[in-house]
Amino acid sequence: MGGVYISKEELQAVQQNIAENQKKGIANNIPGWTLRDQIGAITALDWGHMRDGVIAPQEGYRSIPTYKQLGASKWQGTPEENNLMMRTILRRYGFSFIGYTNLDDKSIGNRRNLIYKNVNDFDSIDDFEVRGKVKVIPNKCNNAIVVYSTIGNAAGTKRGRATPELFVFMEEEAERITRVQQFLWGLGYQSYYFEDTMGGISRPPFGIMSGLGEYNRTHGPAATPEGFVGGACAIILTDLPLAPTKPIDFGVLKFCSTCGVCANACPSGAIPTKEEMKEPTWERSTGPWSSSNDHKGYPNESVKCATWYMANTVSGFNHRPIGACYRCAAACVFNKSNEAWIHEIVKATVSTTPLLNSFFANMDTQAGYGEMPSDEERSTLWTGNMAEWGIHQYGKNEW
Helix, strand or coil, X not given: CCCCCCCHHHHHHHXXXXXXXXXXXXHCCXXXXXXXXXXXXXXXXXXXXXXCCEECCCCCCCCCCCCCCCCCCCCCCCHHHHHHHHHHHHHHCCCCEEEEXXXXXXXXXXXXXXXXXXXXXXXXXXCCEEECCEEEEECXXXXXXXXXXXXXXXXXXXXXXXXXXXXXXXXXXXXXXHHHHHHHHHHCCCEEEECCHHHCECCHHHHHHCCCCECCXXXXXXXXXXXCCCCCEEEEEECCCCCCCCCCCCCHHHHHCCCCHHHHHCCCCCCCCCCCCCCCECCCCCXXXXXXXXXXECCCCXXXXXXXXXXXXXXXXXXXXXXXXXXXXXXXCCCCCCCCHHHHHHHHHCCCCHHHHHHHHHHHHHCCCCCCCCHHHHHHHHCCCCCHHHCCCCCCCCX
């Protein structure tokens, strides 16, 4: 971001805010900014997939015996058989939401453009090459395995400013994916892991293309039918033949045209309200993190989002901001898991009875889901009964 999308003076102001946030939070014991909040977040960034301070290679370690060393032939399976095989392996390592898509499907544009060429490129080569600062991946690695976590559910994202559970998940995710990559390598196939935008990939479209969920006004990862919005997403490119899973439509994007609670919850004004833009559009490019017009959506101003996010969270590992806003995802009507019976009615109705969408959105707001907790309520993060990964549930009458 430095100086390219915001001025040098603006960047310095952001950095100054970060430093002040750290000091004031500790000195005044502000919930969400206390010493234990900050240390909890910093330790969450002690990446488990780093060995001696070096991040695991994108192509995996490639350190286990392969089919050749075991005296076998390279694994051969149909794409459908491979789908089931990979689902089994991924589930063994804790991944719940799994989909597949192909980079060479040009039905809505060139999908390879979703991978940033200043980080990764493609060529007709047998194995990867490094050319300057760019890793060049073989064209044959055109199948994408897409996995989502349940991080991002409203219960966890509303109370924690530092949200270490998100970073811990990303750490665990990366470590588990290296095992998946070892599995593929042993069978005779290459794989390349894409963790996030800084890893050189636009993630949200992959969740849509692989059918894990549907696009929504928040512009985060897709909303899933299981009730999660804004979850962590990872992508593995491989030359293992896979059968693409199809996109789904369960009424979310249509619902967004009459809702807008995420825009009302956004502290930076990065999301267009329903009054500013009711219907999604193909022309949604606004900046460096939403620059691909590859799917219909809302033109969220990602620079506003990132600038606010950096200025209002605490900093840590290599100046990376610690903390996740996620107010848009936490406020979303569809981000309630299956905890309340009314959301089951909403999910069953939105795709068939759109006339009720405004009613459901207003009802969700009246129920208080869009409200952010007070400092007193936020402080219960350290006294409540947190579930695995810190995502839910704190009790039927809590977040």
